[in-house]
Amino acid sequence: MSATTSARGVWAIAMYTWREGIRKKTLIGFLLLSLLVIFGSTFMTAFMTQATVSGNIETEVETKIIKDICVSAISIFGILITIFMSASVVPNEMENKVIYTVLSKPVRRYQYLLGKFAGVQLIVIANLVLMSLLFIIALYIKEQVVPTLLMWSTLLTYFQFLIVSSFTFAISCTSTSSVLPTISGLFIYITGNLTEYLNDVSNRSGTTESGIDAIIGQVASMLYKILPNLRSFDLRNQILYLAPNDPPADVQIPNLILYGLLYGFAGYLLAQVLFSRKEL
Amino acid sequence: MSVVIETKDLTKTYEAGFFSGQEVHALKNMNLQINTGEIFAYLGPNGSGKTTTIKMMLSLIFPTSGSIEILGRKDIRSSEVKRQIGYLPEGAYYPEFLKGEEVLRFYGQLYGLSGEDLEQRVAKTLDIVSMTYARNRLIRGYSKGMRQRIGLAQALLSDPTILILDEPTTGLDPLARKEMRDILANLRDEGKTLLISSHELQEVELISDRVAIIYRGEMQISGTLTELLTDRDVTIEADSITPAAQAKLEQLNIKAEDITKERSLLHIPSGMSLYDAVEVCKQENINILSVAPRRETLEELFVRTVGDASRAESGKAQPATAAN
Numbered sequence: 184m185s186a187t188t189s190a191r192g193v194w195a196i197a198m199y200t201w202r203e204g205i206r207k208k209t210l211i212g213f214l215l216l217s218l219l220v221i222f223g224s225t226f227m228t229a230f231m232t233q234a235t236v237s238g239n240i241e242t243e244v245e246t247k248i249i250k251d252i253c254v255s256a257i258s259i260f261g262i263l264i265t266i267f268m269s270a271s272v273v274p275n276e277m278e279n280k281v282i283y284t285v286l287s288k289p290v291r292r293y294q295y296l297l298g299k300f301a302g303v304q305l306i307v308i309a310n311l312v313l314m315s316l317l318f319i320i321a322l323y324i325k326e327q328v329v330p331t332l333l334m335w336s337t338l339l340t341y342f343q344f345l346i347v348s349s350f351t352f353a354i355s356c357t358s359t360s361s362v363l364p365t366i367s368g369l370f371i372y373i374t375g376n377l378t379e380y381l382n383d384v385s386n387r388s389g390t391t392e393s394g395i396d397a398i399i400g401q402v403a404s405m406l407y408k409i410l411p412n413l414r415s416f417d418l419r420n421q422i423l424y425l426a427p428n429d430p431p432a433d434v435q436i437p438n439l440i441l442y443g444l445l446y447g448f449a450g451y452l453l454a455q456v457l458f459s460r461k462e463l
Numbered sequence: 464m465s466v467v468i469e470t471k472d473l474t475k476t477y478e479a480g481f482f483s484g485q486e487v488h489a490l491k492n493m494n495l496q497i498n499t500g501e502i503f504a505y506l507g508p509n510g511s512g513k514t515t516t517i518k519m520m521l522s523l524i525f526p527t528s529g530s531i532e533i534l535g536r537k538d539i540r541s542s543e544v545k546r547q548i549g550y551l552p553e554g555a556y557y558p559e560f561l562k563g564e565e566v567l568r569f570y571g572q573l574y575g576l577s578g579e580d581l582e583q584r585v586a587k588t589l590d591i592v593s594m595t596y597a598r599n600r601l602i603r604g605y606s607k608g609m610r611q612r613i614g615l616a617q618a619l620l621s622d623p624t625i626l627i628l629d630e631p632t633t634g635l636d637p638l639a640r641k642e643m644r645d646i647l648a649n650l651r652d653e654g655k656t657l658l659i660s661s662h663e664l665q666e667v668e669l670i671s672d673r674v675a676i677i678y679r680g681e682m683q684i685s686g687t688l689t690e691l692l693t694d695r696d697v698t699i700e701a702d703s704i705t706p707a708a709q710a711k712l713e714q715l716n717i718k719a720e721d722i723t724k725e726r727s728l729l730h731i732p733s734g735m736s737l738y739d740a741v742e743v744c745k746q747e748n749i750n751i752l753s754v755a756p757r758r759e760t761l762e763e764l765f766v767r768t769v770g771d772a773s774r775a776e777s778g779k780a781q782p783a784t785a786a787n
Contacts, residue, residue: 188575195572199558206560279556284617287521287550288573289542462524 192290193298200272200302205309209267214310217260221317224252246325247423253318254419257311257340264310265344266368268303269351271361273458278359282463296458300352300451307344311337322427330427335436336418342443343416347372349450356458375413382407411446415439466532467625467656468497468520473529475515475680489515490680492529497673499624502647502657504671506664508769512680513660514553517627521550534624546574549618551611553630553660559603563594563613566602570617588616592646608639615646626650627658632666644670668761676765678772684764692759697737699729700753701744708747715743726752 204210273296276282285295315337322330351368358364381403388400416439418431425432473493479485490512497503507513518524520531522540533539534547557566567585576584589595592612602610611631618626631647632640640663648670651657661667667674668688675685684691703725704712712719717740718730729749731740737754744751 185575191575191577192573195569199569202560203558280552280554281556283518283521283523283552284550284555284570284614285573286523287545287548288570288621289545289575290573460525463518 188289189291189294192288193294193301196285196290196295196298197301197305200299201305204268204272204302204306207268207271210264210306210310213260213264213267214313217256217314218317220256220260221253221314221321224249224256224321246322249321249325250423253321254336254422257314257318257337258419261307261311261314261340261344262347262372265307265348266351266365266372267361268306269348270355270364270368272299272303273352273355274358274361274364277463286463292459293455296356296455300349300454303348303352304345307348308341311341311344315340326427328426328428332418332422332425332427332429332431335431336422339416339418339434339436339439339443342440342447343375343413345443345447346375346411346413346450349447349454353450353454353457356454356461372413375411376417378407378410378412379414381410411442416443465499466496467499467534468495468658469532470495470516470520471530471532473516473519473531474527475512475519475524476527488680490519493677493680493682495675495682495685497656497658499656500651500654501672502651502659502670504667504674505658505660505677506662506667506674506765507677510679511677513677514629515680517550517629517658517660520627521548546621547624549621549623549626551614551618551626551628551631553633555614557602557610557613559601562599562601563605563609563616564589564598566613567616567620571620574621576620584620584622588619591619591650592616593642606639608635608642611635611639611643612646615643619650623655625656625658629660630662631659632661632663640666664760664762664765674761676768678769679776681772683768683772688761691764692761695756695758696733697731697740698755698757699731699740699744699751700755701727701729702750702752703727704749705747708749711747712743717743 273282276285276299282295286292315333319330319333322333347368350371351364354367355361355364385400385404385407388396388403390396415434418434421429421431470493473490473495474488475490477487477489479487493512493516495505495516505513505516515524519526520533520539530537531539533544536544538544561569564585567588568581571581571584585598586595589598592615594609594612594616597605597609602613605613615628615631618628628647632643635643644666647657647659651670651672659667659671671688673685673687674691676683700722704719704727709719712729715735716732717735718732720728720730722728729740729744731737741751741754743749
C-alpha cells in the first residue's frame with residue numbers, strides 16, 4: 184500500500200470521526216453549557232458589582248470573577264468533552280459494527296487507530312479554541328488588551344487534555360463500552376492533578392524510622408515520577424492575578440509542550456499495542 | 464473450478480472465565496472449501512460459529528490453530544487480499560447524517576480511491592444495487608431494504624472477487640428480499656464468489672449452489688443442494704378422514720395431518736407405492752383431492768441435521784451426567 188493511499192485512509196477516518204463527533208448530543212450539550220457560562224459570567228458580574236463596590240476596585244473584582252468562572256468552565260467542560268470523546272469513539276464503533284466494515288477494507292489497525300485519535304484531537308482542539316475565543320473576547324471587551332496570557336494557557340491546557348485523552352483512548356481500546364474508559368479518564372485527570380501530594384508524601388517519609396513509612400515513601404516517589412503532573416500545565420493563578428498581556432511566569436513552555444507530547448505519545452503507543460491483537 | 468477460500472482444521476477456543484480455566488470451543492477443526500463463482504451458504508443455529516469463522520477470514524479475530532487461505536494466499540491480512548473481499552456485516556450501522564453517496568465515498572477513500580475514480584466507482588456500485596435514485600438522500604430517510612443495499616454497495620466498491628455477507632436478507636420485507644436475491648444472483652452470474660451466512664433458509668435454498676450446516680463449531684454436513692436434499696416423498700391431499708380410516712392409515716404408517724377441519728394431508732412413507740396408497744384411500748372411502756410429489760426442503764434438512772447433532776451430543780453427555 185502506498186503512503187498516499189495509507190494517508191488518504193487515515194484522513195478519511197479522522198474526518199469521519201470529526202463529522203460524527205461534532206453531532207453527538209452530549210458534546211453539543213457540554214459545549215453549549217460552557218459557552219453559556221462563559222458568556223453569562225460577564226452579565227452576572229455586572230449585576231454583582233453594581234450592588235457592592237465602586238470605582239477601580241469594582242472593575243478589578245468584576246474581571247477576577249469573570250476570569251475565575253471562565254477558567255473553571257473551560258477546564259471542567261473541556262476535560263469532560265475530552266474524556267467523553269476519547270472514551271467513546273472506538274467502543275461505539277464496535278457496538279454499531281462500523282469497525283468491521285472499516286477493518287475489512289485494506290486498512291491496517293494502526294491506520295484506523297491513528298485516524299480515530301486524530302479525529303478526537305480535532306474535536307478537542309476545536310472545542311477548546313471555541314471556548315477560549317469567547318473568553319478572550321469577553322476579557323478584551325473588559326480590559327481593552329489582547330490577553331496573550333490566556334492564549335498561552337489555552338495552548339498548555341490542550342497538552343494537558345492530550346495526556347488525559349491518549350490514556351483514556353488506550354483504555355477504550357480494551358473495552359466494549361465507554362463506561363470504564365470514562366471512569367478511568369476522570370481518574371487519570373484527578374490523579375494527575377494530585378501528583379504534588381505524592382511528592383509531599385515521599386519527602387515526609389524519611390521523618391520516622393518505620394519500615395512501612397519508608398515503603399510508602401518509595402511507592403509515592405515512584406508514582407510521582409511515573410504519573411504525569413497535570414498541575415504543571417495550569418496557569419489559573421497567573422490568569423487571575425497577573426495582567427492579561429503579561430508573559431507566563433515560572434514556566435518553561437517548550438519543555439511543557441515536549442512533556443505533554445511525550446506522555447501523549449506514550450498513551451497513544453499503549454493504545455496501538457493493546458489494539459493490535461484485540462479480538463473484535 | 465478453483466478454490467478461493469480454504470480453511471484447514473480451523474479452530475477457535477475462548478476461555479470461559481478468567482479464573483475458571485475452562486475453555487469454550489467456538490470452532491473445532493473446520494475444513495471448508497469455497498469455489499470460485501458459487502454461492503456458498505454457511506448455516507447453523509445461533510452461536511454455532513458462523514460469525515467466528517467469518518471474522519477469522521477477515522482477520523478481525525485470530526485462529527487458535529489451523530489455517531485460512533484466500534485466493535491461494537496465507538497472508539490474509541494483506542491489502543491485496545482485503546481488496547478482493549467485500550464484507551457486509553449483520554445489522555451494520557451507517558451514519559444517519561450522511562447521504563448514501565457520502566457513505567460510499569468514505570468507504571471508497573479507505574481503498575485509496577479519490578477524484579474521478581472514486582466518483583465512478585460510487586456511481587457504478589449505486590447502479591448495481593439500484594440505488595442511484597436515492598444517492599442524494601440522507602441515510603436517515605432510508606428504509607431497511609435501502610440501508611441493506613447501501614451496505615452491499617460498500618462491500619462492492621473495490622469490485623471484489625469474494626463477497627462475504629452476514630444475514631443479507633434478515634428483516635427485509637418480501638419485495639426487498641426478492642430484490643436482494645436478484646442482486647446476489649446477478650453477482651454470482653458475473654463470476655463473483657459469495658459466502659452467505661443466513662437464517663432465512665427459504666431464501667438460501669433459492670439461490671445457493673452449495674450449503675454447509677454447522678453445529679456448536681463442528682461441521683455436520685456440506686454439499687450441493689441436489690446432493691443433500693435427497694429425501695423425497697408423496698403427499699395426498701384428501702377430504703376429512705373418519706377415525707376408523709385414520710386408525711387404518713396409522714397401521715400402514717401413513718401419517719395424516721389436518722390442514723383444516725375438512726382437509727387432511729397424508730404423508731406416504733418411503734417404500735410404499737403410490738398405487739397401494741391410493742388403493743387404501745379407496746377402500747376407506749377417502750376422497751382424494753390431489754396427489755403431489757415433494758422434495759425435502761432446506762429448512763427440514765437443517766432441522767433434522769441440527770436435531771440429530773443435538774441428540775448425539777446429549778447422548779454423549781448422558782453417561783457423564785449419570786455418573787455425577
